[in-house]
Amino acid sequence: xxxxxxxxxxxxxxxxxxxxxxxxxxxxxxxxxxxxxxxxxxxxxxxxxxxxxxxxxxxxxxxxxxxxxxxxxxxxxxxxxxxxxxxxxxxxxxxxxxxxxxxxxxxxxxxxxxxxxxxxxxxxxxxxxxxxxxxxxxxxxxxxxxxxxxxxxxxxxxxxxxxxxxxxxxxxxxxxxxxxxxxxxxxxxxxxxxxxxxxxxxxxxxxxxxxxxxxxxxxxxxxxxxxxxxxxxxxxxxxxxxxxxxxxxxxxxxxxxxxxxxxxxxxxxxxxxxxxxxxxxxxxxxxxxxxxxxxxxxxxxxxxxxxxxxxxxxxxxxxxxxxxxxxxxxxxxxxxxxxxxxxxxxxxxxxxxxxxxxxxxxxxxxxxxxxxxxxxxxxxxxxxxxxxxxxxxxxxxxxxxxxxxxxxxxxxxxxxxxxxxxxxxxxxxxxxxxxxxxxxxxxxxxxxxxxxxxxxxxxxxxxxxxxxxxxxxxxxxxxxxxxxxxxxxxxxxxxxxxxxxxxxxxxxxxxxxxxxxxxxxxxxxxxxxxxxxxxxxxxxxxxxxxxxxxxxxxxxxxxxxxxxxxxxxxxxxxxxxxxxxxxxxxxxxxxxxxxxxxxxxxxx
Numbered sequence: 001x002x003x004x005x006x007x008x009x010x011x012x013x014x015x016x017x018x019x020x021x022x023x024x025x026x027x028x029x030x031x032x033x034x035x036x037x038x039x040x041x042x043x044x045x046x047x048x049x050x051x052x053x054x055x056x057x058x059x060x061x062x063x064x065x066x067x068x069x070x071x072x073x074x075x076x077x078x079x080x081x082x083x084x085x086x087x088x089x090x091x092x093x094x095x096x097x098x099x100x101x102x103x104x105x106x107x108x109x110x111x112x113x114x115x116x117x118x119x120x121x122x123x124x125x126x127x128x129x130x131x132x133x134x135x136x137x138x139x140x141x142x143x144x145x146x147x148x149x150x151x152x153x154x155x156x157x158x159x160x161x162x163x164x165x166x167x168x169x170x171x172x173x174x175x176x177x178x179x180x181x182x183x184x185x186x187x188x189x190x191x192x193x194x195x196x197x198x199x200x201x202x203x204x205x206x207x208x209x210x211x212x213x214x215x216x217x218x219x220x221x222x223x224x225x226x227x228x229x230x231x232x233x234x235x236x237x238x239x240x241x242x243x244x245x246x247x248x249x250x251x252x253x254x255x256x257x258x259x260x261x262x263x264x265x266x267x268x269x270x271x272x273x274x275x276x277x278x279x280x281x282x283x284x285x286x287x288x289x290x291x292x293x294x295x296x297x298x299x300x301x302x303x304x305x306x307x308x309x310x311x312x313x314x315x316x317x318x319x320x321x322x323x324x325x326x327x328x329x330x331x332x333x334x335x336x337x338x339x340x341x342x343x344x345x346x347x348x349x350x351x352x353x354x355x356x357x358x359x360x361x362x363x364x365x366x367x368x369x370x371x372x373x374x375x376x377x378x379x380x381x382x383x384x385x386x387x388x389x390x391x392x393x394x395x396x397x398x399x400x401x402x403x404x405x406x407x408x409x410x411x412x413x414x415x416x417x418x419x420x421x422x423x424x425x426x427x428x429x430x431x432x433x434x435x436x437x438x439x440x441x442x443x444x445x446x447x448x449x450x451x452x453x454x455x456x457x458x459x460x461x462x463x464x465x466x467x468x469x470x471x472x473x474x475x476x477x478x479x480x481x482x483x484x485x486x487x488x489x490x491x492x493x494x495x496x497x498x499x500x501x502x503x504x505x506x507x508x509x510x511x512x513x514x515x516x517x518x519x520x521x522x523x524x525x526x527x528x529x530x531x532x533x534x535x536x537x538x539x540x541x542x543x544x545x546x547x548x549x550x551x552x553x554x555x556x557x558x559x560x561x562x563x564x565x566x567x568x569x570x571x572x573x574x575x576x577x578x579x580x581x582x583x584x585x586x587x588x589x590x591x592x593x594x595x596x597x598x599x600x601x602x603x604x
Contacts, residue, residue, distance in 0.1 A: 084565035090155040093560030126175040137530035141508040144169035196284040205249035207494040214238040227263035252493040270299040305367040322466040382468035417442040544590040
C-alpha cells in the first residue's frame, strides 16, 4: 500500500477480527493480526501485521504501515470531532455555466487559429486570455489590473485551470497587440458563423440597429473611430464610437457587429456596408433563402432601399416619419380599425379597451416604387404627447415673454430680430418643438423696438394630427397588417441588447479606457461575445420553460459556491458545493446538469 495513503487508515475490532480500512479498500485481517512497533532513529512507528504458520513457522504475510502514535491519534481525533480546522469558499456556478456554453463555440480555439503563436509560449494563449476576458465581462466586469484578483476568488482552477500570475494588464496588452484589424475580422467571422450554426440557419427575419458609446479619449489622441457626434447618452462633448448590430428576430441572438466612426450618420453606414451585411446573411443561410431586414427610419436612404429592391430574395420593413408624409399623417382616425394583435388582447383582458392600438392599411409610393403601408395609432401615447405638447407650449410662451422684454429693453445679444430668432430657435430645439408653432413679428412702438408673437393654430393642429401615429413601410405586399406590425415592434429586442451592453455591472461597454483603435475594436468584440454567451444562456433557459433572464440566472449562479474545508491532520482540502437553491438547480437542469453529493454531474 502506498505510504501516502496510510494516514487515511482506520482500525476496528469486530467480533474478534481486525477490520482495516484505507480510503475505499477494506482489508480483513485474521485473528493473528497485531500491532507491531519499530524503533527508527529513536522514534516509534507502528504497523499492522498479519502472521500465519507456513510450513509450521510463524510468517508475516501482510504488513500495513500506520505511522507514529501522534499521527494515528490525529486520525482518530479528526474522525471523532468531525469539525474542519479551516474552511473557505469560492465562486463556482456562474463560471461553470459560461464555460459549458463556450464548449461548442471554442472561442479560444478560434482566436488561436487566427493568431497562432510564433513560438511555443507558456499558457495562457491569446485565445485563452480572450475567453477569460469574455467570461469576466459576462459576470462582473473588471479592469485588466484586477482580473487576476477576481479569478483568484473563484474556483476557476477546477473548471478551466489558468496561471493567475499571467492575468496581468501588461500580458493582455501584449497579446492584444498581436490582433490587428484583419485578424479580428477573421475571428469575428468564424465566431458568428459558429453562433449562427447553433440556430440551424432557420431564422429569416433580422433586426438591424445602431448605437454609440462615449469614450474619454483626449482630443489630442489620434483615432479614426472616436469622433464627436450626436451622443445618445447626451454627452455630445465627448468623443464616441458607433456600433452596428444585427440580431435574429426570434432569439435576439447577435451574429454581426461592426464599429464605425462616431461622427458617421447611421444611414450612411447602412448604405456603405449593406453589401457586406447581405453577404454575411447569405453566408449564414436561411430556411427558404428569403431574408427580411427590419430597421428604423434612421437608416432610410434611397440608395440602400434600391439595393434591396434589386434582390428578389431580400426584403425590408422600416418606418417613415409622419412629418415627411403629411398626406398619410392627415388620414382621420375614423378610417382606423382595431389591430388584431397580442398587445390589444392583453389590454382588453386588463379592462383597458380604450388604449387598444388602431391601424389603417394602404399603399403609397416610396423610393420610386409602390409599397405596402401600415399606419398605427396608439391612444395612450397620444394622450401623453398631447399633455407634453401643452406643457412645452406654456414653457415656450414664458420664454417668448422674456425675449420680448429683453428686446424692448435692448439687452446685450437681444438687440436685433435676428438675434431674437436665433435664441428662439435654440429654445425650440431644446424642447424638441418646431419654430413654426409661433409666428414672431418685430415693429416699433412709441419709438421703441417691440416684438409680438402668436400661436400658429394650423401648425399646432398638424402636430396633433401626427401624434402617436407610426407609418410602417414594407415590400411584403402579401403580409397582413398584424404581421408587419409585430415584426417591426420586435425591434425592442435589439434595443434591449444595446441596453445590456451599457449596463454598469454586466458587460459594461462603458466606461472604456482604451486609447488606440485596435484596443477599442477588441474591447467591443469582447463585450459583444459576452452578450452572445448571455443570450445563449437565456435561450437554454427559455427552451426548458424557465422564465428567467440571463442576468437573473448569473446572479443566482454566483451564489453557488464551492466549499473548501481542511480536516485536522489533512494536507489537502476536501471540497463540495454548497447546498443549492431551487433556482440554481433549475438553471443547471436547463444546461443539462444536476448536483449530486456536492458535485455537478451531467445528466444521462
